[in-house]
Amino acid sequence: xxxxxxxxxxxxxxxxxxxxxxxxxxxxxxxxxxxxxxxxxxxxxxxxxxxxxxxxxxxxxxxxxxxxxxxxxxxxxxxxxxxxxxxxxxxxxxxxxxxxxxxxxxxxxxxxxxxxxxxx
Amino acid sequence: xxxxxxxxxxxxxxxxxxxxxxxxxxxxxxxxxxxxxxxxxxxxxxxxxxxxxxxxxxxxxxxxxxxxxxxxxxxxxxxxxxxxxxxxxxxxxxxxxxxxxxxxxxx
Numbered sequence: 001x002x003x004x005x006x007x008x009x010x011x012x013x014x015x016x017x018x019x020x021x022x023x024x025x026x027x028x029x030x031x032x033x034x035x036x037x038x039x040x041x042x043x044x045x046x047x048x049x050x051x052x053x054x055x056x057x058x059x060x061x062x063x064x065x066x067x068x069x070x071x072x073x074x075x076x077x078x079x080x081x082x083x084x085x086x087x088x089x090x091x092x093x094x095x096x097x098x099x100x101x102x103x104x105x106x107x108x109x110x111x112x113x114x115x116x117x118x119x120x
Numbered sequence: 121x122x123x124x125x126x127x128x129x130x131x132x133x134x135x136x137x138x139x140x141x142x143x144x145x146x147x148x149x150x151x152x153x154x155x156x157x158x159x160x161x162x163x164x165x166x167x168x169x170x171x172x173x174x175x176x177x178x179x180x181x182x183x184x185x186x187x188x189x190x191x192x193x194x195x196x197x198x199x200x201x202x203x204x205x206x207x208x209x210x211x212x213x214x215x216x217x218x219x220x221x222x223x224x225x226x227x
Contacts, residue, residue, distance in 0.1 A: 034216070036164075044156075044164065044207055044218040060215035061121065094163055099175075104211055106154040106169030113163055 001025035003033075003095050003111035010117045011085050018081040019114045021095030028076040029053040030101045035069060035080050038113075039091045047093075049104070050078060085118045092116075122146050122210050126219035134227045139195040141222045143208035148188050152212035155184055155193045157204045158221075164207065168193065200226050 006020040021033065035047040048059040052071045059069070068081040078095055093114045096107040123146040133139050143153065151171035156164035166175045168184035171191055181196045195202055203226045208219040 043205075043221045044158075044209075046209075046215040046217055049214070049216070058214050096164075099166075099169060104216070105152075106166045106175065106211075107156075107164075107209075108166045108169075108175060110163035110165075 001097075001109055003097060003109055005093075005095060005111035005114045008115045008117070010119070012120055013085055013087055013118055015085050015118075016081070016083050017085055017116065018079050019093060019116065021078040021080075021111050023076045023078070023097070026097075027101075028071075029073060031097050032104055033071070033078040034096045034098075034107060035067075035078075036094045036096060037063075037091045038094065047080070052078070085116075087118050087120075089116060090118050121215060122149060122213055122217055124208055124210055124217050124219035126206075126208060126222050128222060129220065130223040130225070132225045132227050133198050135198055135200060137198045139198050139202075139224060141193040141195075141206055141224075143186075143191040143193070143219050145189045145191075145210055145212075149210045149212035151187045152210055153184075153186070153191050154209045154211065155182075156207045156209065157202075158207065159204045167206075195224070198224075198226065202226070 004022045034049040037045040047063045050057045070079045095111040097109040098104045099108045125144045153171045155168040158164040172184045205221045205223045
């Protein structure tokens with residue numbers, strides 16, 4: 001069971017970006033996938049969560065309207081997307097999966113993280 | 121939204137010491153509380169789920185307790201490998217907020 005994230009992204013302000021989280025080793029449709037932001041030198045921030053079986057998506061209030069979370073079930077991949085990047089989006093982004101099938105409890109499977117740098 | 125606080129923000133202890141970290145929720149979250157360990161440049165690692173359940177493969181030196189709004193993570197017999205930042209997380213209500221973290225250093 002693993003989540004493998006896409007590589008480092010270096011972008012300019014105003015550009016768009018879509019990072020990915022490829023799941024393997026389990027039934028993708030049966031487990032929620034969450035995204036978590038960690039800005040340099042800071043703590044963990046909950047961005048949102050998606051249910052791959054029906055794409056039911058819930059965003060944290062700070063991230064609603066700022067990012068889009070989606071999945072492609074055929075590729076067993078979750079995505080985090082920005083239409084217009086800002087310098088303040090510079091951070092490490094993690095995807096994570098909970099322990100329980102069809103529910104949410106402790107997140108025991110994490111991707112390795114994707115570094116996003118936004119700079120002019 | 122539920123706010124999570126942790127204390128202390130950092131601590132320094134010796135090998136073999138017992139360490140306790142406190143996490144407080146702004147409202148009753150029953151036992152919907154997780155603890156994670158994070159080392160620099162690495163993804164968080166689940167230690168404790170549902171306040172007191174030890175994740176498979178995690179050392180029994182780690183234990184969690186509490187319910188409602190007040191929770192404790194205890195590390196018995198602190199080891200050099202325990203040097204890390206520890207985060208609590210509530211999953212009673214979305215968004216599943218994290219505490220600000222407690223950095224544990226070894227003297």
